[in-house]
Amino acid sequence: MSEQHYPLVPAQPSYPEVEERVLARWRKDGTFRRSVEARPEGPEEYVFYDGPPFANGMPHFGHLLTGYVKDIVPRYQTMRGHRVERRFGWDCHGLPAEMETEKELGVSGRAAIIEYGIDRFNDYCRKSVYNYTEQWQEIVHRSARWVDFKNDYKTMDLSYMESILWGFKTLHEKGLLYESFRVMPYSWAAQTPLSNFETRLDDSYRERTDPAITVRFELVPESGEPPTRVLAWTTTPWTLPSNLALAVGPEIDYAILEGNGERLILGAALVPKYESELEGYEPVGMRKGRDLVGRRYEPLFPYFSDVEKAFRIVGAEFVDVEEGTGVVHMAPGFGEDDMDVCRAEGIPEVVPVDDAGNFTAEVVDYAGQHVFDANKPIIQDLKARGAVLRHESYVHNYPHCWRTDEPLIYRAMNSWYVKVTDIRERMVELNQQINWIPGHVKDGIFGNWLAGARDWSISRNRFWGAPIPVWKSDDPKFPRMDVYGSLDELERDFGVRPDDLHRPAIDELVRPNPDDPSGKAMMRRIPDVLDCWFESGSMFYAQNHYPFEKREWFEEHFPADFIVEYVAQTRGWFYNMMVLSTALFDRPPFLNCICHGVAMAEDGKKLSKRLRNYPEPTEVFKTHGSDALRWYLVASPLLKGGDLKIEIDGKPIGDVVRNVLNPLWSAWYFFSLYANADGVVASETREASGVLDRYVLAKTRELVDRATEAMDAYDIAGACQAFLAFLDALNNWYIRRSRPRFWKSEQDADKQAAYDTLYTALTTACRVAAPLLPLTTDEIHQGLCGGESVHLRDWPDAEALPQDAELVADMDRVREICSAAFAMRRGEKVRVRQPLASLTIAGAEMNRLVPYVDLIEDEVNVKEVRLSPEITDFADFRLQVNARALGPRLGKDTKEVIAASKQGQWKRDGDGVEVAGHRLEEGEYELKLVPKGDLACHALPSGDTVLVLDFELTEKLVREGLARDVIRAVQQCRRDAELNVSDPIVLSLKLPDELRAAVSDFRESVAEATLAERIDLDEGLLGEDVFRQTTRVGSHDVEVALQKAKAA
């Protein structure tokens, strides 16, 4: 046995085992750190920002997908020579943590938390952040994602939070913050306002049945007028006690109806909808809305009857007659439009609802009742007073809180806002500097969202978050507001340097108001904390404690070269970073951004832990491995922004093993098997002489070119596609056709060339696929290159490999010819082992096929390949018009030309052709070959080549075919006997006469093919170590006996 220079590998490995092995090696060797540190710091660095996930559960396929992309691109850029630091980030603050803590501690609501103690509450939140970090690290590690956990950032770190203070103060100084009392979506269950985009992030709109009532409002009578009532419609009866006005559309027609001793006013277009209620009422007039404006009415409830300027009909453009009565009841404390209209009219708002959604004492009759519970008694009261014309149920989509699932209300609140509208235009401009993948996101989903951006509410009336660094005087006689942007500033004014910026410690910083000479007024922090989105959107500066540390580092690492998250983050993280980056630095926060689609469960629904509608990622790791999952996800439509249904049994992931991992491994197995058998050491080569070697090197070059182009365009699926095409050429053509060169016993230059070429193709392929299959390729690469990790290598240099487009085109044509020949054999039901006399190839440029004649003869198993330029002997031309080129020129006649060409009604006309009275020039048509009907003929799909296969069999050909059948039987026997591929044997065959004659005729080739030193056809093989087998060849039984030949 020769010396072995490569590991012996199994034909089919357990990929999960391979992966565990590679992971252990990485850990032991510190491969990740080494790969980063091997690249220089400085301007050549490639900057990646990791979006912080909120880890309140185990990662699912969606997280993994993002993680894979977060790994692939940095690995690629690292191989391209760039240093890529990868810090993991954790999103720690905000409602998700608070809600979880409320549930686990059994305290619910602001009051309960304050009673429980903000310090204890926040301590629990702080701990809960760590609940899943370990499992996350484990899964991220197992998925072969390289990311730095040790040096991670957390949004709750003191340094991070100090940067947040800086960001807030800087916005304030730039005049981009304001405080305002406005109507906002409010979660009474979470006891916090939500920003407008939070109400759109989750699928928060969902069906809800509410009461809808049509209410009579009694007008203050004008002289001589019978009792007159205006009808208004609402689905929120609980806002009626806060009603302060009624709105009509100035241009809308309102009908006046009379009956039952009263007059009713409602939108004329809506009268038919109230047919049954209005029976007995007669129309007595019609008024435009503007003629109703200014009329006073009686308050429905007494609670706010003294509010100035209230209880009038006002005009509002937004009123329509789509629904209701064409008259809108206005409660300016609970509706955005209502507040706008009423403020314009000088009507103040009233908000008699507390933080928990209960009526306050102002509304005496319902005080303490939750607003939704109060709907019922309010309706009953109104009915008792005869104020309700109709009471119905109304099913509509209604916004719900994304954390608590409870319905939101709209409520006027005090909140801090970022003046996004001031920088909106600039964001739209800066967005043009960003390369979005897929491209339509830029001016589609993201661009549109930016263009319609609204001011961002960033204060939360909660506990676990970065504090709003605003201190106000507690005495309105000495108004003063201080905004702090650093620990230094806090220390300067309060005399202590906080080591924790969380509540309640931060609230304890109090000092006398310097503007109050008596010293009694105190400066106190406003109790709100920041929206946690403000914090994650600040990561690009806060993760490195900007501007307090590493300022230069920041300058060099901003904006990011690359980020990736799923597409909905166009409303979340992408957007918030854009706002803050534009506001603070007037630059885009990132330059390339992949938005991937949504991984869904097999049932087409979103992945749901509760429904368990998806397999555990860890199970997939155990069965198919991480590389297969990685490939499955990133080669899918997900990266083009599409959604993907993940099958629960993971079958498509198994397909990846079969279609990607196995072919790659098979090539590696083949190499190691024969290289070890021959004791060969292969090395990389840049040139070759044989057509097969030159072909596969050119294919390798093509792989590098295509993959580079794809990866540079962030088209990961495209890189996968290129790799698959290469694997096919390598396995099913190069290796398949080159096998005899590896088998032969001479250790000559041709054999070495074959090894070197295969070695080059394999090592290059591993490097190209390293980001896509980091574990499997590393195992193979280490085997090929003496233990060197593929991830420490550079991306292959395409220029080092020969480019030969002509050779590739010719060889691909040859492959097509062979494929077509096999199809013809199948048509005639003639097995490939049966040699045929000849294959005639007719078509253009036949001379280019000359170097491949032997190869075709061998592959197709024919004695002779004839190349013929006489195409018309075998085939006719069919005219195929190029409608795309012709259409613009011929217009209406195009159809006729197409029809005529299909019927063969055309003739050649010099350089062109004539069809239906038109002359077609070159480029406007193509001539395709169609075999003549009576020949065993086959045309290539390209239409430029036809094949004729001679199926006439001579006695000799038949015998040769039979001999090959016997060879096949012997080879099977060798394999069943578990012989080594290079073991010589002694062979004995017991054959029927026909086969015996065939083997006699072709004794030499049988012996050569089966490595038989001796073939015995008469006496049979006797002895201990004889392997015997009876198999069927055609319709005959054949007895094969063989024995490993004794070493000479």
Next chain:
RNA sequence: AGGCGGAUGGCUCAGGAGCAGAGCGCCGGUCUGAUAUGCCGGAGGUCGGGGGUGCAAUUCCCUCUCCGCCCA
């Protein structure tokens, strides 16, 4: 409600104004001294409904219906 995406073979999805594609599944065949988890071939689709623009629409426009997603 809104924003966005989607509807193409049994399934998962590409494509894109000019003879409808891939993978899987199915059916049939078959090479093999690396790989039958391979290779070759085949069947299978009036490209969701309706309207419009065009010489030409599955593709562009309008509309309807249905589905999906919305802190990865």
